[in-house]
Amino acid sequence: MPQSENKKWHWQLKNSIKTGEQLAKYINLTDKEKRDIKKVTETYKMSITPYYASLMDKNDSNCPLRRMVIPNIAELDSPPAIPDPNKEKSFEKATGLRQEFKEKCTILLTLMCPNYCRHCFRKYWVGRVNSVLTNRQIDEVVKKINSNKNIEEVCISGGDPLILSNDRIDYVLTKLKKIKHVDVVRLYTRTLVFLPQRITDNLIKVLKKYPTLYICTHFNHPKELTKESIAACRKIADNGIPIFNQSVLLKGVNDNSKTMKDLLWGLVKNKVKPLYLQHCIKTMGNDYLVTKIDVGQKIIKDLYCHMSVLGIPLYDVILYSGKVLMMPDYVKKDKNGRRFFTNLLEEKFYIDKLE
Numbered sequence: 001m002p003q004s005e006n007k008k009w010h011w012q013l014k015n016s017i018k019t020g021e022q023l024a025k026y027i028n029l030t031d032k033e034k035r036d037i038k039k040v041t042e043t044y045k046m047s048i049t050p051y052y053a054s055l056m057d058k059n060d061s062n063c064p065l066r067r068m069v070i071p072n073i074a075e076l077d078s079p080p081a082i083p084d085p086n087k088e089k090s091f092e093k094a095t096g097l098r099q100e101f102k103e104k105c106t107i108l109l110t111l112m113c114p115n116y117c118r119h120c121f122r123k124y125w126v127g128r129v130n131s132v133l134t135n136r137q138i139d140e141v142v143k144k145i146n147s148n149k150n151i152e153e154v155c156i157s158g159g160d161p162l163i164l165s166n167d168r169i170d171y172v173l174t175k176l177k178k179i180k181h182v183d184v185v186r187l188y189t190r191t192l193v194f195l196p197q198r199i200t201d202n203l204i205k206v207l208k209k210y211p212t213l214y215i216c217t218h219f220n221h222p223k224e225l226t227k228e229s230i231a232a233c234r235k236i237a238d239n240g241i242p243i244f245n246q247s248v249l250l251k252g253v254n255d256n257s258k259t260m261k262d263l264l265w266g267l268v269k270n271k272v273k274p275l276y277l278q279h280c281i282k283t284m285g286n287d288y289l290v291t292k293i294d295v296g297q298k299i300i301k302d303l304y305c306h307m308s309v310l311g312i313p314l315y316d317v318i319l320y321s322g323k324v325l326m327m328p329d330y331v332k333k334d335k336n337g338r339r340f341f342t343n344l345l346e347e348k349f350y351i352d353k354l355e
């Protein structure tokens with residue numbers, strides 16, 4: 001077993017940054033910033049891998065990577081309402097199993113992540129308890145899925161499931177593989193972004209055992225596309241496992257067309273298909289990162305003018321009742337009520353002439 005591969009990602013986790021003083025070894029922080037971190041972490045957890053900290057701008061406090069993972073005093077100003085905006089708890093079928101739709105369910109394998117995102121809609125929950133489903137709990141979850149023939153797709157999420165050992169991932173995938181009515185497994189992870197060292201050859205061997213596995217990752221900014229993260233994406237894709245990305249639209253991070261295009265096309269060039277651009281929904285302490293819906297729709301319109309459709313994601317908002325597409329509406333009405341749309345050259349087309 002290539003011990004050094006394992007050592008690298010375990011080292012990153014063991015040396016995760018948890019305080020302002022530790023972070024100050026990587027970037028320049030003012031005394032106020034250190035005090036703010038201390039104050040916010042009394043309520044919301046911080047964890048940052050040394051790898052991710054090394055990507056931050058040392059001097060710019062508005063660095064988008066800093067904004068995504070360093071506690072911001074504005075978190076304490078946001079109203080503490082909507083702890084569970086998607087009412088996920090109401091879909092709980094067993095410890096760690098949520099079924100939102102007839103055909104799809106989600107296993108929440110762990111509550112831990114390598115880094116804690118300030119915008120996370122599970123902020124009420126992730127990182128608050130260091131919890132991982134036991135094998136017995138996994139068996140119970142699998143039993144429930146096995147007994148419900150409607151379920152076609154299982155999502156494995158958390159927290160970040162790839163923070164767990166290969167054996168634990170293998171245990172779950174092997175069990176799911178035996179369920180005939182489950183066609184597809186989707187595994188959500190941000191390790192590609194925060195901890196690319198996690199994508200080892202041995203992990204790939206485990207993932208490849210499940211024939212219809214999709215990896216869903218979460219890049220938000222082009223600065224996250226580094227030599228290491230690109231190598232991790234390539235390793236997965238080159239082994240025949242499809243990778244999709246969902247970004248979250250965040251104020252002051254990626255809320256403009258140029259940043260979004262650089263990110264999305266950077267992903268496409270590295271075999272990652274942008275699937276969703278999610279509107280950031282308000283949850284505990286994240287108001288300062290939430291944009292207007294108009295911002296997202298304008299970005300999508302701009303992207304259509306300047307990028308191949310391969311890079312265009314669906315703009316959506318997650319609600320507890322399901323995802324709702326928020327794509328821009330191209331259809332307008334003239335003063336006589338006739339419906340028309342315009343193309344990229346601003347040419348007008350009447351809909352009744354196309355039907």
Ligand code: SF4
Nearest residue numbers: 113116117120159190
């Ligand atoms: S990695 Fe995912 S689950 Fe973890 S804090 Fe970030 S958004 Fe939330």
